Amino acid sequence: MSSCEVESVFIGAGCNRIVNNVSWGASNLVSFGAQNAVAIFCPKSAQILTTLPGHKASVNCTHWLPSTKFAFKAKHFERHFLLSGDAEGAIILWELTLTGRKWRLVSQIPPHKKGVTCITAYMISDIVAVFASTSSDGKVNVWEVVLPSLEGGECKFSCLDSLHVGSKSMVTLSLAQFPGNTGHLVLAMGGLDNKIHLYCGTKTGNFIHSCELKGHTDWIRSLDFSLPVCTNGEANTLLLVSSSQDKGIRIWKMVLHNSSIKQEGTTLASYIKGPIFVAGSFSYQISLESLLIGHEDWVYSVEWQPPFSIEGNTCYQSESILSASMDKTMMIWQPERTTGIWTNVVTVGELSHCALGFYGGHWSPNGDSILAHGYGGSFHLWRNVGVDFDNWQPQKVPSGHFAAVSDISWGGDYMLSVSHDQTTRIFAPWLKDPILGEGNAWHEIARPQVHGHDINCTTIIRGKGNHRFVCGAEEKVARVFEAPLSFLKTLNHATLEGTGNFEDTQVDMQILGANMSALGLSQKPIYIQTSHETPNRNGSEVLDTLETIPDAVPVVLTEPPIEEQLAWHTLWPETHKLYGHGNELFSLCCDHEGKLVASSCKAQSVAVAEIWLWQVGSWKPVGRLQSHSLTVTQMEFSYDDNFLLAVSRDRHFSIFSFKQTGTDVTSHQLLTRQEAHKRIVWACSWNPFGHEFCTGSRDKTVKIWAIENESSVKLLMTLPPFKSSVTALSWVGLDRQRNSGLLAVGMENGHIELWSISVQRNEDGVASAPNVTRIIQFDPLICHVSSVNRLAWRNSEKREDCGSIELASCGADHCVRVFSINVL
Known part of the structure; x- marks a missing residue:
């Protein structure tokens, strides 16, 4: 093997839970922060296209140049730009070339001293923009940027x-140009003092505080200027919409005022009209146009519908406002044609167990779709599919975890991931629909567990027809889950497997789905015979207890699900709890026959660091293995299940040998315990074709070992030092005769490398130093931006006859990724 090609097949990630994080650009792509990365997704395909590495802290806000507000000008643009700010104050400008979708980090702007909270921009021309950024350091910086006229040029x-x-820092900004070709800009800012502050300046700077707009009674959360509104053929009016934590929305009107008329004293009329302020030689009258009441919680976001062009570069500003609130709804507001009174004409929202709602809402460039991002790191997209009347329908969106992803496991055609966001998720490729011709793209198809603790580890029970997994969280108990009938039928639709014989093989399945408990711990089964019965909610038998929560409705999905279906109706029932460990669970693994599960927990003593063995089926503890003095970080059974390898924080590895002594009875003993590295050993993996294994450590090394005569272990070789701590390893076999394979190495800096390994053995079967070659370093644009927590090859023991193999990875950057490796 000389080389291989790597293709990013799938990225799953959730949105950082913060206001101003999402931006929908004129390129019809959506940007958002996913931990330290800027993620880009395409609403049309519902896929995350890439993640941009560069930030060293969590990404707080993103803003496209041009944004949807200037989409009517940008139809011919070949290149689009994106601004992103993070929690340490850094701001980065990115360039996207639509041809080939090439990304480039153009420049880093001098940073704020503290986290950036909002970025806004105004396009002066096709290549000149003015943008402002605000930070918790109490400053608002205004910049002019001249975009490069050629691809790859300087900015x-x-x-x-x-x-x-x-x-009292500002948390929201909006920029606009005054109507009437005055050459003056107006910057509106709002924040913790409940007032809207207006600053006027020119394209060369000198922004002066002009006036304050009072009315809101709580923090200002969002501001948005319209483009100049035409009245009587002249563009002399500017509208500003504001929203607040007082649950109200206000529309402010700025009209070019006749400067020759002297301002009279403070009368009732002038009070209603509001203040007059001067910008250059022009003055403007401000008045409160309308107060919109309808939301029941904080209104985090308001945005004008993007204008559309009539002729050339002239545009018409639609009188339509989108608002998003923590009451789990988005509303569209429009004035009535006859009275001009603003009313709520569309309301869409989320129905879920989540107590908190939306952090922001955004229009698509053509105004036919609206997007919200919520507390659960999730996106919610509705599209107006009506012809003669509005008909807003939910659409597919990308999804993923909104905290560090701690572990992954393959279950045949699907991948299971667990995270510190307290959820377990299943991702699978939805194969091509013969009628629609769409698909063959990865989607989240189920959320088996929504828990009350951060989840650290998981393993899928091996064996055909078995869809069970064990997971361990920040609690002392491991939990066993079993796939309900609704999931098996959904999987049948997704993978198009088992068609015809499926119903016959599932006759014994009686569990349709699961309900969540009030405290988010044990998930109780819903049986087929009871799922059609309507409970008597008003009867005397029904007790009003904590367990009285809305019933889930298990659904069989015939197309990739939306967030509301995933969050509530795809749960798996919990069948067993495994008690025994003294601290929170840290790692799990299952043997290849699906008979034993090994578990370990966080530990600082030999007694607590023991590995427990559980018998699959009866779930009885059948062994307690003592060897390590600190937490066992990873375990893995050899492919013939004769050995269990464990690595630990105590810098040692242990090998336990297993022998079958009778029916379902296994004896085990400690074969060896050796110091392997100078720092914590994070990862280990077996050679699928033998008893060689590798270990990876914080000391930036990977070592390859071999078991000799089933009694001792010797070091075969140490790979050249890596640039960062090694945090994940996975070995896949390619050619059994040559005993060759690929080793995937994941590091703390997010990078992934592939090494070719061919183990040589003599006539006695004793291994010698293997031939190793680094085949490829993954492109940083498809890698993680922080620590790789786990790597896993799909069906790693059955890949001898296939040129293309799939590698899954998960990381601290909230991402789950799948790569297709084509071996050349």
Whole structure:
């Protein structure tokens, strides 16, 4: 094997739970922060296209140049730009070339001293933009950026102004150009002092505080200027919409005022009209146009519907506002044609167990779709599919974890992941629909567990027809889950397997789905015979207890599900609890015959660090293996199930040998315990074709070992040092005769490498130093941006006759990834 090609097949990630994080650009792509990465997804395909590495802290906000507000100008643009700010104050400008979808980090802007909370921009021309950023350091910086005219060109920045806003920092901004070709800009900002502050300046800077708009009674959360509104053929009006934690939305009107008319004293009329402020030689009258009441919780986001062009570069500003609130709803507001009174014309929302709602809402460039992002790191997309009347229908969106993904496991055609966001998720390729011709793309198809603790580890029970998994969380008990009938039927639709014989093989299955408990711990089964019965909610037999929560409705999915279906109706019932460990669970593994499960927990003593063995089926503890003095970080059975390898924080590895002594009775003993590395050993993996194994450590090394005569272990070789701590390993076999395979190495910096390994043995079967070659380093654009927590090859023991193999990875950057490796 000389080389291989790597293709990113799938990225699953959730959105950082923060306001201003999402931006929908004129490119019709959506950007959002996923931990330290800027993720890009395509609403049309419902797939995350890439993640951009560069930030060293969590990404707080993103903003496209041009944004949807200027989409009517950008139809011919070949290149689009994106601004992103993070929690340490850094701001990065990215360039996207639509041809080939090539990304480039253009420049890093001088940072704020603290986290960036909002970025807004105004396109002066096709290549000149003014943007403002605000931070919790109490400053608002205004920049002019001259975008490169050629692909790969340099970008020019100039700081127009730096405004000190005091201890009560601003959290939202909006920029606009005054109507009437005055050449003046207006910057609106709002934050913790409940007021909207207006600053006026020119394209060269000198922003001066002009006036304050009072009315809101709580923090200002969102501001958005319209483009100039035409009245009587002249564009002399500007509208500003604001939202607040007081649950209200206000629309403010700015009209070019006749400067020759002297301002009279403070009368009732002038009070209603509001203040007059001066920008250059022009003055503007501000008045409160409308107050919109309808949301029942904080309104985090308001946005004008993007204008559309009429002729050339002239545009018409639609009088339509989208608002998103923590009450789990988004609303569209429009004025009535006859009275001009603003009313709520569309309401869409999320129905789930989650107590919190939406952090933001966004229009598509053409205004036919609206997107929200919520507390659960999830996206919610609705599209107006009506012809003669509005008909907003939910659409497919990408999904994923919104905290570090701690472990993954393959279950044949699907991949299971667990995370510190307290959920377990299943991802699978939804094969091509013969009628629609769409699909063959990966989607989240089930969320078997929504828990009350961060989940650390999982393993799928091996064996055909078995769809069971064990998971361990920040609690002392491991939990066993079994697939309900609704999932098996959904999997049948997704993979198109078992068609025809499926119903016959599932006659004994009586569990249709599962209900969540009130405290989010044990999930109780829903049986087929009771799922059709309507409970008597008003009867005297029904007790009002904590367990009285809305019933789940298990569904068989015939197409990739949306968030509402995943969050509530795809749960698996919990069948067993495994008690025994003294601390929270840390690692799990299952043997290849599906008979034994090994578990370990966090430990600082020999007694607590023991490995427990559980018999699959009866789930009785059948062994307690003592060897290590600190936490066992990973375990793996050899492919013939004769040995169990364990690595630990105590820098040692242990090998336990297993022998079958009778029916379902296995004896085990400690074969050896050796110091392997100078630092914590994070990862291990077996050679699928023998008793060689590798270990990876924080000391940036990977070592390859071999068991000799089933009695001792010798070091075969140490790979050249890596640039970062080795946190994940996975070995896949390619050619049994040559005893060759691929070793995937994941590191703390997020990078992944593939090494070719061919183990040589003499006539006695004794292994010698293997031939190793580094085949490829993955492109950083398809890698993780922080620590790789686990790597796993799909069907790693059955890949001798196939040129293309799939590798899954998960990391601290909230991402789950699947790569297709084509061996050349």
